[in-house]
Amino acid sequence: MITVLNGGTRTTLQDDGRAGHRDKGIPTSGAADRLSFAIANFLVGNRWNMPALECALGGLHLRFEQAVTIAVSGAEMWGQINGQNFAINRALHVEKGDILTLSYARAGCRAYIAVAGGLSGETFLGSQSTYIPAGLGGIEGRAVKSGDKLSIAGAAPYGPQSLPNGYAPQLSKHIILRTRPAPEWDWLSLEGKRFLFTTPFYATDATDRMGSRLKGDKITLNHSQPMVSAPLIPGSLQIPPHGQPILIGIDGHCTGGYARALQVIQADIWLLGQIAPGSGISFRRCFAENAPKILASRHAFYNGLIPNFRF
Amino acid sequence: MTQTLPRISAYGDHALQIQYDVDGFSTAINDAVHTLAAQLKTDENWIDIITGYDSLVATFNSTALTIDSAKRKVEDTLIRTPQSASPQTQNRLIDIPVTYGGACGPDMGNICQSSGLNEQAVIEKHAAQIYRVCMMGFLPGFAFLSEVPKALHHPRHANPRAVVPAGSIGIANWQTGIYGLDSPGGWQIIGRTDQVMFDKTRKTPSLIQAGDRIRFIPQ
Numbered sequence: 001m002i003t004v005l006n007g008g009t010r011t012t013l014q015d016d017g018r019a020g021h022r023d024k025g026i027p028t029s030g031a032a033d034r035l036s037f038a039i040a041n042f043l044v045g046n047r048w049n050m051p052a053l054e055c056a057l058g059g060l061h062l063r064f065e066q067a068v069t070i071a072v073s074g075a076e077m078w079g080q081i082n083g084q085n086f087a088i089n090r091a092l093h094v095e096k097g098d099i100l101t102l103s104y105a106r107a108g109c110r111a112y113i114a115v116a117g118g119l120s121g122e123t124f125l126g127s128q129s130t131y132i133p134a135g136l137g138g139i140e141g142r143a144v145k146s147g148d149k150l151s152i153a154g155a156a157p158y159g160p161q162s163l164p165n166g167y168a169p170q171l172s173k174h175i176i177l178r179t180r181p182a183p184e185w186d187w188l189s190l191e192g193k194r195f196l197f198t199t200p201f202y203a204t205d206a207t208d209r210m211g212s213r214l215k216g217d218k219i220t221l222n223h224s225q226p227m228v229s230a231p232l233i234p235g236s237l238q239i240p241p242h243g244q245p246i247l248i249g250i251d252g253h254c255t256g257g258y259a260r261a262l263q264v265i266q267a268d269i270w271l272l273g274q275i276a277p278g279s280g281i282s283f284r285r286c287f288a289e290n291a292p293k294i295l296a297s298r299h300a301f302y303n304g305l306i307p308n309f310r311f
Numbered sequence: 312m313t314q315t316l317p318r319i320s321a322y323g324d325h326a327l328q329i330q331y332d333v334d335g336f337s338t339a340i341n342d343a344v345h346t347l348a349a350q351l352k353t354d355e356n357w358i359d360i361i362t363g364y365d366s367l368v369a370t371f372n373s374t375a376l377t378i379d380s381a382k383r384k385v386e387d388t389l390i391r392t393p394q395s396a397s398p399q400t401q402n403r404l405i406d407i408p409v410t411y412g413g414a415c416g417p418d419m420g421n422i423c424q425s426s427g428l429n430e431q432a433v434i435e436k437h438a439a440q441i442y443r444v445c446m447m448g449f450l451p452g453f454a455f456l457s458e459v460p461k462a463l464h465h466p467r468h469a470n471p472r473a474v475v476p477a478g479s480i481g482i483a484n485w486q487t488g489i490y491g492l493d494s495p496g497g498w499q500i501i502g503r504t505d506q507v508m509f510d511k512t513r514k515t516p517s518l519i520q521a522g523d524r525i526r527f528i529p530q
Contacts, residue, residue, distance in 0.1 A: 019370075022359040023348070024517065025448040025491065025509075124511060133492050134451045136511055180323045183330070183366075206473070210495075226466055226484040229455055231361035231368035231448070233326055240497070241469045254361060255448035255455070257467055257483055257497065263323025266373055291324035292377055299374065310374070 001065040002115065004148040008059030008102065010208075012130035013121040013138035013150075016049035021125055022254040028234055029129040029137070032209055032250045032273025033110055035169055035302070036074030038309045040114035043071035043091045045158035048309045050118030051128045053144070055111045056208075057276060058103040061146075062113070064094045068152065069116040069160050075108030075274060076171060089168045091160035108171035109276035116156035131251055133210075167305060174200070174280035175271050177264045180291060182236055184259035187223035192239070195219055196262065196283050201245065203279045209251035212275050218243035221259055232256040235264035235272060237283070247272065247281070267295045267311050317343075317366075319385050321378045326370040329385060333365045335485055336458040340365050341445050345521065350388050356381075362446050362521070364455065364486070404441070404524045407489065407504045409480055411437070411529055415503035418468075422482065422501055426462040436460045437480075437501065438527040442487065444519055452477075452491020452509025452517050456525055459487045471497035478504045480527070489525075491517070502527075 004011075014037065017030020031037030031054055038048035046052075053060070058077050064070075072079055072088045079086050080101050086092055088111070094100070102111055121128040121138045130138025139148055188196070201216035219239050231254065232238070238246045238258040246258065249272050264272065265286050275281065286294070295311065302309050315332065322328045329347065333340045341364055348362045351369055359370045371381050411434045412419040422433050442456035449455075459482055467483045472495060475481070479490040481498025490496060491508035508518050519525065 019358050022361045022448065023446075025451045025453050027450070028359075133494060134509060134511060136451075141511070180321065182322055183320060183328045228364050228366075229446075229449070229483065229486060229488075230363040230366050231328075233322070233359070233361075233368065233370055235323065240471065253449045253494075255363065255446065255453075260322070263326070265323065266325045286324070288321070288324075288378070292373065295324070295373055 001152065002150040003063045003065060004144045004146055004150065005061035005063055005099070006059060007143055007145040007148070008055055009057040011053055011055040011060050011144045012132070013051050013119055013144070014054045014129045015051045015127055017129050017250065018125045018127035022231070022233070025254050026125065027131060027251045027254060029131045029251055030127065031112065033074055033112070033270045034311060035270040036110070036273070037112045038302070038306050039089060039163060039167070040071045040073035040112040042306045043073070043089065043161050043163060044069045044114045044116040045156035045160055046114060046116065046118055047157060048306045050114070051121055051153070052112050052114040052119060055102055055113060056109055057105050060102045060113075062100045064098050064100070065096060067093070067095050069093055069156070070100070071114050072102070072111055073114075074111040075105040077102045077105050077111050089163050091162065105276060107173055108274040109279070110273050115152055116160070118153040120151045120153040133251070164305070167302070171274050174282065175275060176282050176284055177271060178268050178284045178286040178294070179237070179262040179264055180286055180288065182260035182263040183230070184223070184227070185261050187221045187259045188239065188261055189220040189222045192219040192221065197285060201281045203275050203277055203281060205277045207275060207277045209249050211249040211252045212247045214245045214247060214281060216244070219245060219261070223259070227257050227259055229255050229257045230260070232260065233263070235269045236260045237262040247275070265291045265294065267291070267298045270311060316389060319382050322368055324378065325373045326368055327378070327381050327385060328366055328368050330366040336364060338443065338457070347388065350392055351385070354384065361448065364445050404526060405519055406526050406528050407506055408528045408530050409438070409502040409504050411502035416480070416501040418499035419501050421499050422463055422465055425465050428462060433463065433501070434529050436463055437487070438529050442525045444521050444523045444525060447517060447521050450492050450494045454489045454491070454508070454519050454525070456487045456489070458485045465499050467497040468499070471495055475500060476503060478506060478508060480504065
């Protein structure tokens, strides 16, 4: 059992999500940064997709009511156990009564706290991932708050692990996303297309698991016909008529009515989870033939360590 | 009914869009979209099959399929089966009580202005016909309905609102729809219903399903 002393900015229970229900309007959800989430689970000896806490921007205080192995991965936060700094991406043994605090993300946005055996929440459509707008999954479908008691689901299938050099993702305050064209790419003006790949954008305060409104050079459209609402997937970059792009997140809308200009390649979708308000974002072109190669090599690299992990 | 083959194009590196060319709204095209979706759903290599009014997006497991092999799969499905075979037969008629205008419909003035009608005439026109639920989506419980009368057509807000209350009835160009949850949104809001569109504790969380017919009852 773990007691939440302070829920922080926004901390939710997440697993690998409920893909396959977007036609009913149910977003994918799940860990916004699947890679860091998988690494945290790997370190404590869990299967990669067992439910863990996702803490956005810090402020989380937990008290462990039993001795257990934990690991923190993802955003570089100032993390302490009983006032002593600890390193991320490492399995840690905590005793009954130990207090973990996470504050201020120096780089990235979301930290993952995995507990050996996994945490236990409500299941909706086969997933325990929290989706706050509809109150689905997790702890009563909401962010955790002080006084919550989180139960540990069982025992971890493996013992604590360590992460070899080179496997920890390097996060920065400027995120580069590789993209392929999305269906309305050709609606963009020539300058719009050029600006998207040559000028930086910044995530505004309207940045959360649903998506991120960006600020940067105005992206204009050549196409004046109104758009009919059409399906949308996480990682799509939409261009509304006012020209400031919206990047769709893992909890993002299932359909949208703005031009879909770019789509982040699958191997880079995990980076969406590390966009914080104020983060810089640059888009890069990825050639069609390279995207599957990048994904295959990233899967091969991580699957050597974390079986069955999928970006 | 003449049936044209849709255009199949890549949507990023792990999805396809299948787009039927149609101007405005067509019941026949929406039937074709749902028929194709039902056929593709029998193949487990697809992850999400999301239907639109005149298009469909299918995401796939990229360890099993590539853009090219996924395209061939859709082409094979289109060739193999007659697209007009199984139009939706589900025809529930659901009454939705609506409070139009005022605090419930902050954009009523915009519609009155662009249509040249007074509020009462807009309400009568909007509630006069039975709509078809073409797709569910955007967010849980959001229902996209068929075409509104021509006079009521109105573009979305250029800059979407941060919060639109659950149950709001909106217009976007020729579409009308019902917001299922409090959410951001860019539609012109003309009224609100007190019906709970989405409730996770119900056996079927969504009050309405694609294929249903909707009648608005002004309160």
